[in-house]
Amino acid sequence: MQLNLAPEHQHRLAPLANKPAGQLLIHEIYRSIQGESTYAGLPCVFVRLTTCNVRCVWCDTPHAFKEGALLSFEDVLQKVLEYNCPLVELTGGEPLLQEEAFELMSQLADRGKKVLLETSGTVPVDQVDRRVCIIMDLKCPDSGECDSNLFANLDHLKPTDEIKFVIASRRDFEWTVETIRKHQLDRRFEVLLSVVHDKVKPVQLVDWLLDSQLQVRMQLQMHKYIWDPKQRGV
Numbered sequence: 001m002q003l004n005l006a007p008e009h010q011h012r013l014a015p016l017a018n019k020p021a022g023q024l025l026i027h028e029i030y031r032s033i034q035g036e037s038t039y040a041g042l043p044c045v046f047v048r049l050t051t052c053n054v055r056c057v058w059c060d061t062p063h064a065f066k067e068g069a070l071l072s073f074e075d076v077l078q079k080v081l082e083y084n085c086p087l088v089e090l091t092g093g094e095p096l097l098q099e100e101a102f103e104l105m106s107q108l109a110d111r112g113k114k115v116l117l118e119t120s121g122t123v124p125v126d127q128v129d130r131r132v133c134i135i136m137d138l139k140c141p142d143s144g145e146c147d148s149n150l151f152a153n154l155d156h157l158k159p160t161d162e163i164k165f166v167i168a169s170r171r172d173f174e175w176t177v178e179t180i181r182k183h184q185l186d187r188r189f190e191v192l193l194s195v196v197h198d199k200v201k202p203v204q205l206v207d208w209l210l211d212s213q214l215q216v217r218m219q220l221q222m223h224k225y226i227w228d229p230k231q232r233g234v
């Protein structure tokens with residue numbers, strides 16, 4: 001995996017340094033209700049992989065940067081299949097930093113699973129199995145990671161893939177509108193707008209969206225309303 005990571009940020013990948021091939025560093029595997037995307041509301045098995053190459057200032061899952069257990073590919077596959085759930089999402093951290101994740105998605109699709117991939121879009125997605133629904137964040141300015149966006153990824157997405165903007169401010173919203181228009185994202189993909197939890201009020205984003213005349217989808221992280229927003233493993 002070719003990653004454009006500055007020398008001072010290489011330490012972010014340290015948890016993967018001694019990972020044997022054929023194993024995955026996994027933060028957690030659990031079943032819950034899909035809280036986001038056009039699949040929201042459906043029972044879903046989440047496979048959360050450890051480590052991330054970037055550091056969004058508002059990240060709600062920093063515990064997945066380092067904490068994890070090594071599991072063999074076969075054990076991960078078996079754990080997921082044991083839930084007998086038709087929908088599976090790989091997330092993290094950043095799931096695409098481990099080579100084995102690509103094969104895991106393919107093998108899950110071979111077994112008839114609908115596979116979702118939640119990725120920051122700062123890592124190339126061109127090798128992702130075409131049967132996978134990619135849900136790709138474009139990082140807004142107030143995430144602190146806007147310069148990490150790989151816009152070349154847009155050329156590898158399918159019309160059924162989803163692009164997500166997580167908005168922390170009016171400035172983020174304006175960048176979002178400009179980016180959607182510049183790349184005609186609303187005509188090419190499912191587009192989702194979300195608030196950074198507790199940073200922008202949902203009603204504020206609704207007002208901005210309606211004013212903009214864009215025909216894109218507003219979403220909230222459903223799990224943060226069902227459970228305590230700090231609750232892990234949901």
Ligand SMILES: C[S@@+](CC[C@H](N)C(=O)[O-])C[C@H]1O[C@@H](n2cnc3c(N)ncnc32)[C@H](O)[C@@H]1O
Binds near residue numbers: 058094164194
């Ligand atoms: C923890 S990330 C893991 C996957 C990948 N690293 C990414 O950023 O897409 C999963 C999703 O949660 C979103 N997220 C993280 N912190 C959030 C927050 N405080 N409020 C709203 N969404 C958040 C991210 O933008 C991303 O869409």
Ligand SMILES: Nc1nc2[nH]cc(C(=O)O)c2c(=O)[nH]1
Binds near residue numbers: 035
């Ligand atoms: N319930 C639930 N739905 C989710 N959809 C995407 C999530 C993620 O962290 O990537 C997530 C999550 O953490 N919980």
Ligand code: SF4
Binds near residue numbers: 055059060061092
């Ligand atoms: S890319 Fe995802 S996991 Fe990484 S810091 Fe940003 S929100 Fe968190």
Ligand SMILES: [Mg+2]
Binds near residue numbers: 061
């Ligand atoms: Mg989450």
